[in-house]
Amino acid sequence: MTILPAIDLFDGKAVRLFKGDYNEMTVYHSKPEEVASDFCRRGAEAVHIVDLQGARDGGTPNFDAVIRIKTQSGLPCEVGGGIRSMETIDRYLDAGVDRVILGTAAVQNEALLNEAVNKYGDKIAVGADVRDGRIAVKGWIEKSDLTTDDFFARMQTLGVRHIICTDISRDGALRGANLRLYRILSKKYSVCITASGGVSTLSDVRELKEMGVYGAIIGKAYYEGKLDLAQAIEVAR
DSSP states (O other): OEEEEEEEEETTEEEEEETTEEEEEEEEESOHHHHHHHHHHTTOOOEEEEEHHHHHHOSOTTHHHHHHHHHHHOSOEEEESSOOSHHHHHHHHHTTOSEEEESHHHHHOHHHHHHHHHHHGGGEEEEEEEETTEEEETTTTEEEEEEHHHHHHHHHHTTOOEEEEEETTTTTTOSOOOHHHHHHHHHHOOSEEEEESOOOSHHHHHHHHHTTOSEEEEOHHHHTTSSOHHHHHHHHO
16 A cells, blocks of 8 residues: 655645635645655655645646655655646646546546546546535535445546545544545445545554555644654555
8 A cells, every 4th residue: 555645735835724624724834845855755655736726716826836846756746636627637747747636527527537537547546525425526615416436436437547535524633534434435446545534543554554445645644743654654565
């Protein structure tokens, strides 16, 4: 299993939200590329990046910060948030980003998702952001009509290989991962699942690894010093 430490971007800074609430934002570092360098020192093998402004409003306002993270860390990077056109997908991948994540677009624009998967294959992931059993969109502000199962089944049928699944109620709350959710999904679907939201203990990491998920994203637990990143990486290996 791969541990993906996370950098969420707002105004070019590394921040974290509490349960997806933009009004409850903590700024952790003004230079996110330095955070990525610390990830490297601790043995990280990849970085998960979210442009929170892009997720909420569309567009790529933190594009330059994303590329600085990629360039300075030299690590494989995946990025999501505001990626709603082939032009944006092309721009990120042409600039050296390793994988892009479609969130709102995966729910609302199946033609774009199909085109992207056909063109780029495994370089395309989708985000399944779950709130009260349904998929949320537009920076987690709105809930769609799709249930988690509806979404996973649809993505698997369309040939998507990577799904980053976030339990919004756990995100930034340091309450532990929703292990039951990931256990059910990993048994039911053959896609590569990355668990996100609340991963905050070595026990979380160990149990996710044992159930065979592809990856686990660590965010606030790293920033608050609640989880040693190097130890988590070792357990995941």
